[in-house]
Amino acid sequence: MNAADTAWMLVATALVLLMTPALGFFYGGLVRAKNALNTMMMSFAALGCVAIAWALAGYSLAFAPGSAWLGDLSRLFLHGVGLAPNGTIPHVLFMAYQGTFAIITAALISGAIVERMQFRAYLIFLTLWSVLIYAPIAHWVWGGGWLAKLGALDFAGGTVVHVNAGVAAVVAALILGPRKDYARQAILPHSVPFTLLGAGLLWFGWFGFNAGSALGANALAALAFVNTMLAPAATLVVWTLLDLRRGGKVTAVGAATAVVVGLVAVTPAAGFISPIAAIALGGIAAIPSYYCVLWRPRTRLDDSLDVLAAHGVGGTVGAILTGVLAQKVWNGVADGVLFGAPMQLVVQIAGVAAVAAYSAAGTVVILKAIALFMPLRVTEHSGEGLGLDVSQHGEEAYGTGEGAILVLPDLIPPVTTPAPEPAGERA
Numbered sequence: 001m002n003a004a005d006t007a008w009m010l011v012a013t014a015l016v017l018l019m020t021p022a023l024g025f026f027y028g029g030l031v032r033a034k035n036a037l038n039t040m041m042m043s044f045a046a047l048g049c050v051a052i053a054w055a056l057a058g059y060s061l062a063f064a065p066g067s068a069w070l071g072d073l074s075r076l077f078l079h080g081v082g083l084a085p086n087g088t089i090p091h092v093l094f095m096a097y098q099g100t101f102a103i104i105t106a107a108l109i110s111g112a113i114v115e116r117m118q119f120r121a122y123l124i125f126l127t128l129w130s131v132l133i134y135a136p137i138a139h140w141v142w143g144g145g146w147l148a149k150l151g152a153l154d155f156a157g158g159t160v161v162h163v164n165a166g167v168a169a170v171v172a173a174l175i176l177g178p179r180k181d182y183a184r185q186a187i188l189p190h191s192v193p194f195t196l197l198g199a200g201l202l203w204f205g206w207f208g209f210n211a212g213s214a215l216g217a218n219a220l221a222a223l224a225f226v227n228t229m230l231a232p233a234a235t236l237v238v239w240t241l242l243d244l245r246r247g248g249k250v251t252a253v254g255a256a257t258a259v260v261v262g263l264v265a266v267t268p269a270a271g272f273i274s275p276i277a278a279i280a281l282g283g284i285a286a287i288p289s290y291y292c293v294l295w296r297p298r299t300r301l302d303d304s305l306d307v308l309a310a311h312g313v314g315g316t317v318g319a320i321l322t323g324v325l326a327q328k329v330w331n332g333v334a335d336g337v338l339f340g341a342p343m344q345l346v347v348q349i350a351g352v353a354a355v356a357a358y359s360a361a362g363t364v365v366i367l368k369a370i371a372l373f374m375p376l377r378v379t380e381h382s383g384e385g386l387g388l389d390v391s392q393h394g395e396e397a398y399g400t401g402e403g404a405i406l407v408l409p410d411l412i413p414p415v416t417t418p419a420p421e422p423a424g425e426r427a
Contacts, residue, residue: 002088005216009089009097015208016100020047020107022205026198026256027111030305033190034387035115036397042110042122046103049123050130054099061135063098068146071139087215097212098138104209105161106130111305112169116179116384119392121376125366129168133362137164137355152351153326153334153344155224156213158268158319159355166312167356168363170303175367176376178302180384187304192252199256203232206263210270223330224270228263231282235262238286257310261289264314269322272333277325285317316352323348 024043031039050058060075075081078095086094106126113122140147141154154160181187189195210228214221239258243250265285266278273281292309301308323345326336335341367376378384383391390396 001085001090002216005088005218006090006093008217008221009093009212009215012208012212013093013097013100015205016097016104016212017047017205019100019104019202019205019209020044022198022201023104023107024198025194026202026260027114027305029191029194029196029198030189030253031114032187032387033398034389034396036190036194036389037395038119038388038392039110039114041119041393042114043107045119045123046107046126049127050103050106051099053127053131054102054135055095058102058131058135059095059098061131062102062138063095063143065144066139068149069140070136070145071143089215094215097215098142101157101161101209102130102134102138105134105157105165108161108165108307108311109169109172111307112173112303113176114304115388116176116377118375118378119388121370121374124370125172128366128370129363132366133168133359134160134164137358140354141351147351147354150350151334151344151347153272153322153348154268154319154351155271155322156210156267158264158315158322159351162264162267162311162315163319163352163355164359166308166310166315167359169307170301170312171360171363172367173301173303175364178300179304180380182302183297183300189253192256195256196252199259203259203263206267210267214271220271220331223275226275227266227270227273227278230275231266231278231285232259232262234279234282235259235265235286238283239290242286242290257289257293257306258286260310261285261314264311265318265321268315268319269325272322272326272331272336274325274327274330277327281318281321281325284321285314288317289313319348319352320345 020043024040027043028036028040055078057076059078059081060073061071064071064073064075066072078092081091081095083090083092085091106129109129110122138160139145141152141160142148152159179187207225207228211221211225214224236255236258239254239261240250243254262282262285265281269278269281289309292313293306296303296306296309322336324337326334326341326344327339328335334344337345370376378388378391
């Protein structure tokens with residue numbers, strides 16, 4: 001047990017946990033005011049549902065000994081997960097740190113299905129997906145599974161987190177269908193400052209996400225920390241130039257999105273590449289994600305908050321470029337294509353394809369199974385038209401409170417007018 005490593009991992013765990021409320025602000029600012037609370041609650045709900053599912057079953061399926069495909073049930077209900085060391089930190093702390101990854105990954109999906117999904121159906125989906133989809137993929141890469149044995153490089157979750165969530169988000173958006181106003185009228189963000197705040201807090205928390213994946217206070221953590229600073233900065237610069245070239249204006253929403261894309265792209269590579277390579281990676285990642293954001297509204301894919309562009313495309317680019325830019329002199333593990341190891345690129349592509357295929361198929365099965373027992377979507381008028389804040393939560397983010405009358409009529413005393421007295425009695 002190492003005190004410095006334990007102290008750093010306590011901080012890193014708190015930083016990654018902060019990312020989920022930060023995601024709530026990032027997503028919440030991008031939707032209409034009538035759906036702001038519901039959108040933020042889709043992130044906050046993951047803090048409860050996924051954390052408990054992880055402790056009861058998900059951790060065992062991801063990190064217990066088992067087959068190349070899945071961990072066994074020996075850690076079910078945290079059996080044997082105590083204060084004894086796992087590496088140089090307490091086992092229970094390692095479990096908690098990995099749990100914060102499961103939480104944020106499931107929450108990411110919500111960005112593609114906001115403003116139209118039944119909240120109770122979402123809670124069930126969130127819980128099942130974290131156990132049945134996220135946990136097995138985490139085992140493949142980080143739990144000693146088949147992708148780890150194949151040599152796939154994923155330092156902090158390019159495939160496990162971002163490709164996984166990005167593909168699931170697209171599938172969920174296709175199954176639910178577009179919002180009733182999609183492609184009919186402009187659907188504009190109600191609070192861009194919320195989105196900027198969320199992006200800033202995500203960047204802050206991401207230092208725990210990437211540097212914490214070194215699992216200690218060491219030189220590898222320092223490398224991942226610096227790369228987490230530089231790659232999003234490069235993405236932001238390139239995104240700004242693309243905005244200026246296209247329309248002569250730099251948008252705040254675009255800047256916030258650029259930061260997230262850069263963070264996503266560097267995640268699989270953070271501990272495997274040099275700082276200069278991180279700048280190159282961040283700059284390159286901006287281009288496909290930028291044009292994906294422009295392309296998506298021209299389609300019938302109502303990926304409401306561009307989870308595909310930011311996480312699916314960003315994670316894929318980052319995972320593939322890790323196989324190009326990785327350098328053993330920095331990471332002590334493997335070289336990429338530029339340093340004499342062309343097969344690493346093949347392994348990285350295979351990892352992305354396998355994760356995407358399993359995530360897509362599993363997401364379809366879970367959503368179709370839930371749909372057998374309850375509707376996935378809210379109704380068009382009293383749900384989407386009224387707004388999900390009122391219809392799903394009985395609250396309003398900014399309103400006068402009138403919406404609550406529609407949801408909770410029995411709790412509000414009726415207003416009565418006394419009957420007029422007969423004319424004879426008045427006389």
